[in-house]
Amino acid sequence: MSRAADPNEGDLIERVRGGIDTIPVPPRPPVEDVIRRGGRRRLARIGTTGLVVVIVVFGLAWAGVSLAGLHHQGPAPATTGHTYQAPMVVARIKVPSPGEVVAGAGSIWARSWDRRGTLWRIDPSTNRIIARIAPGSPGGGFLAMSFGEGALWLLDSDGTVVRVDPAKDAVVARISTTADALSLAAGEGRVWVSCCGPETQAGHGSLIGIDPLTDRVVVRIPLRGDPGSVVVGHGAVWVLDYAQNALLRIDPLSHAIKVIRVASRNVADVAIGTDAVWITARAGDLVRVDPRTNRIVATIAVPGSQSGMTTADGAVWINSGPLVKVDAVRNRVSETVPLFSPCDCNAGIAVLGRSVWVADTNHGTVIRIDRGH
């Protein structure tokens, strides 16, 4: 069956195929390396599955003992004296192709990967969807979402920032920025939008600041390099620069820029912690930056693909296929919760109350995981 509607289209498709086929292919890494790495992961997966079974069996046994009135205070790895409880999946909420989740106004907000950019509001007390919003996406889908400054903010592919009022569950403003906008975050009295620059002028990026009181663009800070993910915290705006493989610290008032270069290759995501700024790198590293000194103070190896990250109560949670918890006090991986295949997931992860919420795009669910203690 031909996919081409006319001979010209068929010819074009053949040229596409032929063109890509001319890309020179480097030598394959040795098959032994691939098999060794794949084999290790296979064993780790089997081990993790076994661990889950053990946890479930022990959990059931513990519950049985409790019901029998023989409550036993198990050995707690922490020093709090509380019974240790591992993180576990407590709910799966059906949402069509969820691409990202954020927490705000006491709810979880999930956006679908569809052309209309449909938004879903989930009530954590019932795990039910309480609002469906169709903000409309002339750009063909949203790139980013952030909650702050009293509103939910969405970035459309055409650079329009859409403001959703959580009190009305409705769009209340649309603000044009530039077509090359990439990411956004709300905080420090502004909504910050990172822009990579026109496609033909790499290195001419910028950071745009929107005043949430007037819904107008009031700040434009030129940035060199290739700006990407943006977060706000510790009195600064933090932007990943993919070209320099660096974290940019930008003062929201003076607009002074401090470049913090990252040794781990291919920085991917950034999040704000209690006393740290965290960066994931595709090399498999989680990098900790001290915001007081602007220095990298720890690099932690994390398994999986590291698709998204959030922080809460002295821990970093990474959607890495398995959900990975990093103890921010000891700077090491402390928990791994198997969720789904890493290649199935997108970046969506958020914390609300005692739960971590993860978007599972391919299975059309938002997964709620009790954080344990």
Add this chain to the structure above:
Amino acid sequence: VAEPEKSAFDAFYRREWPAVFRTACALTGDREVARDLAQEAFVRAFERWRSVGAMERPGGWAQRVVVNLAMSWRRSLSLARGPRPGGQAASHGLEETVPIVVAALRALPPAQRAVVVLRYYGDLSIEETARALGKPPGTVRSLAAQGLARLRISMKEQEVQDEPRG
């Protein structure tokens, strides 16, 4: 690892490596990253070889994985925006080695580029492409048509520019 399993995987790896690498390269525009992503896709294929090897088209599975990896690489923003001349891609000199059609492909909006690469190079069906990109099948159809239309226009423009002036 049992020898038959190793042999079967090795044959799959040899056969599919070029296509998976080129898919990654067409999407990211960066040869070094593309090589890493392609390798990661094959590591995952071996991790699940019992199910992947039994598939009708394990190569299609690897293509989908590499697309997802490319999306994760830049939190889907790389697909939304794509590599730009002079950026990371240029540092690896891809522009100097690719024909007009690939350059035109890389100038497409990211969603159209991803659909065109998967659909016409990866040879995925509309439904498979939709699943891989998390888009409705109707959207994939439109993006494919729009992508081809834009490719045709930009290639014609390029050809006109390349014609000797008389």
